[in-house]
Amino acid sequence: MRPSCRVPLLATALTAAALTAPSAAGAAGDGTCARLDGVRVPGAAHQRGACLADLTTAGLAGTRYTDMADQAGLTAAATRSPSGVPGVQIDGYFPDSSRFNDTHGWAHDAQFVIRLPDRWNGGLVVTGAPGNRRQYATDTAVSDQVLARGYAYAATDKGNSGVDFHLDGDRPGDAVAEWNARTTQLTRAARRVVAQRYGQAPRRTYMTGVSNGGYLTRWQLENHPELYDGGVDWEGNLWTGRGRQPLTALPVAVARTLGRATDEDMYAAGFPRGSEFLWPYHEKAYWGVTQKIYRAEFDPAYDPDCPGPTAGSTPERILAPCPSDAAYDYASRPASVHRAVERVALTGRIGRPMITLHGDLDALLPKAVDSDVYDGMVEANGRARLHRYYTVAGGTHVDGLYDSHPDRLRPVLPCYLSAFDALVAWVERGVAPPADRTVERPADGDVVGSCALDTGGAAAR
Template sequence: MRKFAKNNLIKEIILICAVIMSGFLITPNVQAMSNFIDGAHDVKVEHLDDMTTNNPAQNKAFAESLKNDGRNYSNWDAAGKPSRPDWTIAKGIVPGIQIKGIIGDAHFVMRIPDKWNGRLVVGAPGGTGSELSADQRLSDYILTKFDENGNSYAYAYTDKSARGEIIPTTQGQIKEAWRGRTAFLHPEDGIATWNKRMHELTVAAKDALKKLKGVGPKYTYINGQSNGGYVTRYALENDGGLYDGGIDWMGVLWTPEVNNISIKIDQYRDINIIRDPKATAVEKAAARAHYGLPEQSDFLIDKTIRGGKGLLDDSLRMKYDPEWKYRDWSEYGQHPEDYANYNWHNRPQKVKNNIKPFALTGNIKKPMITLHGTWDVQINPNYNSVYYSKMIAEKGKAAIHRLYLIDHAHHTDAIVGDPKVDKNHLMQPILPYSHQAFDMLVDWVEKGIEPPMNQTIPVPQDKQKAIDIKTGNEIDMY
């Protein structure tokens, strides 16, 4: 019998039924406050026979969630037809309580297995990803990591309030896919809100576990991707008491001096020089050195960054440096000429001070593993993760941090092997290494087994395999 569960099974069943009754929202359009999740509204609680995406209803909800995100892992056949790799498919059925709702303006999902191992994994996506966007790459994985008794992890994920609103453009058009552009239109919205929503979700998930299981989690891990990786970093710097460790998956750097605005505008300028037939060899070499990514990865620029026309979604610059150039949100990303003479580093100090309330310092309080692709043309690894690793070292925290650069990996695994993009199958996915990293983090935190030191993970000769970070050998991705 699990020591953290109530011994009386009947009492536990009664408790679950009571929770479901108190949590169900009968009228979805009414913002009813929850009696079960403090501070939440529009809450729906249900018991599912299977919470993984093997459940058709779960998989349908996941697929619909990608409309605003699009980043997902896929296999590709020679005809260019995508499919889900077998190794990412959940290898078991996980019944349990699923809770969906909204805290503030952030949507969340919680999944609590009937057979729980006493541990909790929380996280956030990058960009405008939904609370369901990591269902295949993370939720399925940790829900089916069964111990010898068949117990597995609880899971909670938030969209961090980054999806914005569906509002008409100035021409009266409705473009749902542009919701990310409207995320910062309200004065109270911003990157600092992401961290607040992550904190709120973690507290709420721990409280839900106490109510359902009679005790909170023994260990809590945070796992975030892209700007969700930033949220992981911030949480371990500022909310270390809530977590025991974290996975920072190609996180974004935010400091007053170097950040996602300055980096992308610098990249935009470098790429224009590299492509300019009038630029001298010396100018191109300097731009290439500053850009820092190999020429071999240039083919990814046109595919992943709006045809190479611009590297910045103006919503970030408009939010934190609005005095430079005003653009309506419906025009974001359409005027790269706005940045021909823009230099974040020369902007007034009051502009840079806008970043301070949510800036990273490198002073992490708990163990963290960072993963980043060496071909990530979207979130440059040198300025976002290598730079941050140096910040961590400067704070004397290198001993509790690991950085693994995944060679020939990009910001999204979805185009790995895509015959229209990765024609020669030069790329490799990050997802297998994210799973390895999570397992190593758990061993590090719970058993004191330190993972290997910082390194670059090479491309396996067999593209159906991955490299074992511990041994350097090629292994199956399963």
């Protein structure tokens, strides 16, 4: 049983789901169930299909077909979600030796969900779980939205989940490397499932994701552009063997938590001025656990006793930082550590159109050490024509924090939806998106329901 507390996107949602009996609808042979018997997920060790009257969270909340607890904090309470999308849902898992994911009582990793709406527009959207959450984490933020547009949808738990994810694999970096492999595996399988269900392969396949899901978007478009037509990266995590990345910024935040660093130290590490009101919450719920479990993934020898065999058995132990991390200096660590990161590092060599969004008040993955750097990597590799980068004024890492600070923050989700529509227009109709810019608050003040990418500051290029 996971402890009932909430921790960050880069960590996991530790809340336990209360899943009830299924609420299936439709009889074999009707529109919802058409071709269900013939749908097989290639390579899956187990799958379970159901015909459902509504594939969105409005219809699935409280059933075993989603997990509202795993979505906690990712969207603002006032998020306007579509509903009434009938179709087929397939849950299952690929062969895997780790057992972190206990969804459905399976105690088996590499779990996935595939949703196939009755009214299909010919497209497929693929994502991976943010942080160390699981396959239902972005149901409200992504699945609901794309299903309502007619897309088939597929999501993976990335092959490991929870705050002990770093224990998966045989060598440093294995767990994160599996994220990429599982996303590729699901994309290939989902494309074939779509062909089985609708009688034709998807005309377009888009990759997208939030936080670590954004990292997956970047990696997939760099390494497997043949599988996708484009992607939207929502403040993706930046892993790079050299230069600024989370393991260079988070130790300073841990040091500040322990009273060993000043505000000026934070600014120098890349944390944005103006985000100070978010720091007390991040001290309690974000910085310590994120640094220790990701450092343990790439550099377990640095402090073998912390986190040790587990990141903790109580919320307090899980969220507590390792004191040794306050002095962690990634640049001076052995070459083996850098090689572990370089195994999963991004290059900026994207092969398909991609749009990146990042909030200017992100206090977990500050844009100065993340998307600003990645945008420069894309440009340095001569791929700027394939990339657009929008800074969302007032956005932070998780939209749920808007509910606590509606006067200072705004949800990023409306801008994400505008970016997704802009990507589709770019790919399918050749309509170039607005140039790079800062997207200011909408003139009507409706930050929950609207975001126009063509309003805001001057273009960067």
